Amino acid sequence: MKECIERVLSLPQLTPSEEVNAAFTELVDAVVAHGKEPLLRDEDIRRQVQQRCAVAEGELERHWSGRITEADNPWAELEAFPYHENYKELTRREIGLLGRTGLQLCGCSSEVAMIGSGPLPLTGWWLHRLTGARITHVDASDEAIELSRGLATALDWPGKFVTGLGQSVALDEGRYDVIYVAGLAGETLAEKQAIVDHVRPALTPDGRLLARGAYGARTLLYPGFDADAMKGVQLMEEYHPTDDIINSVFVYKPVQ
Numbered sequence: 001m002k003e004c005i006e007r008v009l010s011l012p013q014l015t016p017s018e019e020v021n022a023a024f025t026e027l028v029d030a031v032v033a034h035g036k037e038p039l040l041r042d043e044d045i046r047r048q049v050q051q052r053c054a055v056a057e058g059e060l061e062r063h064w065s066g067r068i069t070e071a072d073n074p075w076a077e078l079e080a081f082p083y084h085e086n087y088k089e090l091t092r093r094e095i096g097l098l099g100r101t102g103l104q105l106c107g108c109s110s111e112v113a114m115i116g117s118g119p120l121p122l123t124g125w126w127l128h129r130l131t132g133a134r135i136t137h138v139d140a141s142d143e144a145i146e147l148s149r150g151l152a153t154a155l156d157w158p159g160k161f162v163t164g165l166g167q168s169v170a171l172d173e174g175r176y177d178v179i180y181v182a183g184l185a186g187e188t189l190a191e192k193q194a195i196v197d198h199v200r201p202a203l204t205p206d207g208r209l210l211a212r213g214a215y216g217a218r219t220l221l222y223p224g225f226d227a228d229a230m231k232g233v234q235l236m237e238e239y240h241p242t243d244d245i246i247n248s249v250f251v252y253k254p255v256q
Contacts, residue, residue: 001030001034004023004026004027004030005027005045005049005220007023007026007027008023008024008027008049008052008053009045009048009049009052011023011052014052014055014056014059015059015063016059016060016063020056024053024056027049027053027220027221028221028244028246031217031218031220031221031246032217032218032243032244032246034217035216035217036215036216036217036240046219046220049220049221050187050219050220050221050222050223053221053222054184057184058118058119060120061118061119061120062119062120062143062144062147064081064120065119065120065147065148065150065151066147066150068081068120068151068154068155069147069150069151069153069154070154071154074151074154074155075155078155081120081122084122086244086245087122087123087125087126088122088126089245090123090241090245090247090249091122091123091126091127091130092126092130093239093241093245093249094127094210094249094251095127095130095131097210097237097239097249097251098178098208098210098251100236100237101208101236101237101251101253102206103177103178103206103207103208105127105131105132105133105177105178106131106132107131107132107133108132108133108134110131110132110133110134110177110178111133111134111135111136111175111176111177112124112127112133112134112135112136112176112177112178112179112180113135113136113138113171113176113178113179113180113199113202114135114136114137114138114180114182115138115166115169115179115180115181115182115185115195115199116138116139116140116166116180116181116182116183116184116185117137117138117139117144117148117161117182118139118144118148118182118184119139119141119143119144119147119148120147120148120151121135121137121148121151121159123180123182124137124159125155125157128157128158128159133177133178134158134159134160135159135160136159136160136161136162136171136176137159137160137161137162138162138163138164138166138169138171139162139163139164140163140164140165140166141163142163145161145162145163148161149161166181166185166186166194166195166198166199167191167194167195167197167198168198169198169199171199171202172202173201173202174201174202174203174204174205175202175204176202176203176204176207177203177204177206177207177208178207178208178209178210179199179200179202179203179207179208179209179210180210180211180212181195181196181199181209181210181211181212182212183212183213183214183222183223183247184222184223186225187223188223188225189225189226189229189230192211192225192230193230193231196209196211196230196231196232196233196252197231197232200232200233200254203254205256206253207253207254208236208251208252208253209233209251209252209253209254210249210250210251210252211225211227211230211249211250211252212247212248212249212250213225213227213247213248213249213250214246214247214248215240215248216240218246218247218248221246222246222247224248227248227250230250230252232254232255233252233253233254233255234252234253234254234255235250235251235252236251236252236253237249237250237251238250238251
């Protein structure tokens with residue numbers, strides 16, 4: 001594991017390349033194989049690795065969003081994205097978790113907001129494909145939103161795309177059945193809490209808030225947070241994958 005970490009931290013740049021792809025694949029495989037126990041006690045090194053992972057993920061998504069949009073056959077190019085099935089499977093599991101809390105997304109009458117949707121919003125894509133729900137994508141980056149719009153046009157995919165911070169974006173009160181908070185939207189409990197406090201009024205009375213995070217060894221790749229400590233919401237379901245899906249999932253209902 002030490003060698004994997006050193007290799008990632010020593011990369012001269014993080015745009016997709018054979019060297020970058022191999023280094024992160026090796027790191028992810030090692031993390032998945034490690035199990036539930038945290039890998040590092042050194043928080044400074046953990047934070048450095050998390051930051052490198054976040055930057056590399058953004059670079060990968062920007063690269064593939066543009067590649068899919070510009071392809072002669074965008075659908076075929078989408079399926080060529082290496083993590084396409086991971087997005088689909090995690091979204092499918094999240095739909096199941098929402099169902100266990102009593103919420104079913106039913107076609108275009110259901111609305112979902114994605115906070116931190118990124119330049120390649122495949123969670124929103126698959127949520128729309130699997131449930132028919134209307135999706136509002138929110139990201140702090142103008143570039144991410146523009147890339148998302150281009151992708152949606154290429155795939156003939158209806159959706160709304162908004163530039164804004166999770167803790168300040170304007171969302172209609174009582175509109176959304178589900179609001180997602182991405183794994184990289186708020187890197188600490190306090191930052192996630194600020195987002196939750198701001199977006200909670202936009203939920204329907206029976207709505208759900210779904211937050212992604214990480215647990216155990218996987219906190220080397222994504223920030224973790226104390227899911228039970230979130231205020232103003234009640235934790236109803238939590239899920240920690242043991243396969244090649246990385247993100248943990250927490251489903252909350254608002255406390256009235």
